[in-house]
Amino acid sequence: MPQSVKELTPQDGHDLAERLVRPVGNVQMRAAVRLLGRHRNGFWLHLFCDQSAENENVGLGSLLEYPDGHPTVDWNAVGLRLLDGPWNVGSPSELAVLRVAASLVGHCDVSLRQVLHQVDATDLPLITHALNEAAAAA
Numbered sequence: 485m486p487q488s489v490k491e492l493t494p495q496d497g498h499d500l501a502e503r504l505v506r507p508v509g510n511v512q513m514r515a516a517v518r519l520l521g522r523h524r525n526g527f528w529l530h531l532f533c534d535q536s537a538e539n540e541n542v543g544l545g546s547l548l549e550y551p552d553g554h555p556t557v558d559w560n561a562v563g564l565r566l567l568d569g570p571w572n573v574g575s576p577s578e579l580a581v582l583r584v585a586a587s588l589v590g591h592c593d594v595s596l597r598q599v600l601h602q603v604d605a606t607d608l609p610l611i612t613h614a615l616n617e618a619a620a621a622a
Contacts, residue, residue, distance in 0.1 A: 497526025
């Protein structure tokens with residue numbers, strides 16, 4: 485039986501990311517989830533875990549999967565959602581971080597030049613850390 489998503493959401497971003505990477509063996513996926521956990525206290529991860537009707541209406545309701553009954557980010561769904569067009573949530577900087585995370589797992593192409601113009605000074609070290617974490621296994 486899948487773990488309740490509601491059990492995940494009252495946590496800080498780092499703790500939420502660590503719970504969402506438990507079933508994940510792929511280093512790039514772990515780096516991507518951890519990037520989203522570090523970014524703005526888990527902004528995207530909290531949205532993915534929020535199963536409210538409002539999030540369903542903006543296309544964020546089905547972005548988790550449950551391998552072995554444990555929730556984790558469904559990167560296929562995130563990548564498809566990024567291809568579908570504009571999001572009605574998130575600033576350009578927040579969306580750039582999401583695209584970088586999806587890129588780490590091969591579900592989104594990013595222009596580094598565009599990312600550099602969209603992220604702020606707080607996000608850039610988080611992205612660099614995630615790149616280093618993902619590259620360690622390459």
